[in-house]
Amino acid sequence: MPNAEALAALRLPGFLPYRLATLSNRISRTIARLYSERFDLSIPEWRCMAILGETPDISATEVAERGALDKVAVSRAIARLRAKGRVERHIAPDDRRRSVLALSAAGEKIYREIVPLALAYEEALLKRLSDEERATLDRILRRLESMDLEKLVE
Numbered sequence: 001m002p003n004a005e006a007l008a009a010l011r012l013p014g015f016l017p018y019r020l021a022t023l024s025n026r027i028s029r030t031i032a033r034l035y036s037e038r039f040d041l042s043i044p045e046w047r048c049m050a051i052l053g054e055t056p057d058i059s060a061t062e063v064a065e066r067g068a069l070d071k072v073a074v075s076r077a078i079a080r081l082r083a084k085g086r087v088e089r090h091i092a093p094d095d096r097r098r099s100v101l102a103l104s105a106a107g108e109k110i111y112r113e114i115v116p117l118a119l120a121y122e123e124a125l126l127k128r129l130s131d132e133e134r135a136t137l138d139r140i141l142r143r144l145e146s147m148d149l150e151k152l153v154e
Contacts, residue, residue: 027125034117039110040084044069044077046114049086049103053111056102057092063101086110 012018032043041049051063058066064074078101081087086107092098103111126134 031118031121034121035114039114041110041114042077042080044073045081045086048074048077048081049107049111049114050118052087052101052103053108053115057100059098059100081107 028043032041032046035041035046036043047067047069048063051067052058055062055066060074060078061071063069063078064071067074078087082089084106086104087101088104088107089099089101092100129137
């Protein structure tokens with residue numbers, strides 16, 4: 001059990017993991033407004049489609065790993081996308097024992113429509129930062145992404 005000093009020192013508004021998570025959620029929800037109703041997509045469904053649009057013929061496990069997503073959420077999203085005819089499952093071309101996922105023709109069409117919307121939102125967001133701020137943000141994110149975060153809790 002953490003001591004009283006440690007408990008008193010935690011203030012969520014200044015706690016980096018909390019700040020990153022809440023910012024990410026706010027951005028995701030805002031972008032979702034661009035596609036959720038128009039294309040009948042949830043955030044996890046779009047994330048799966050975005051990953052498959054960039055890297056087809058991968059397993060659901062690989063989708064979860066690439067997107068740092070919960071496996072159960074990916075499984076549900078893929079099931080819904082398959083039911084809507086947006087994702088197809090087939091046998092891997094290089095390993096007949098493995099099934100993989102790819103966007104269907106309908107999924108590809110939606111993907112091609114959403115990508116410009118998402119990129120325009122990102123551009124609008126980044127325009128509000130100076131060139132120096134964008135470079136600093138990119139440098140800090142790359143640094144954090146390159147860390148072996150598991151070693152920090154050993």
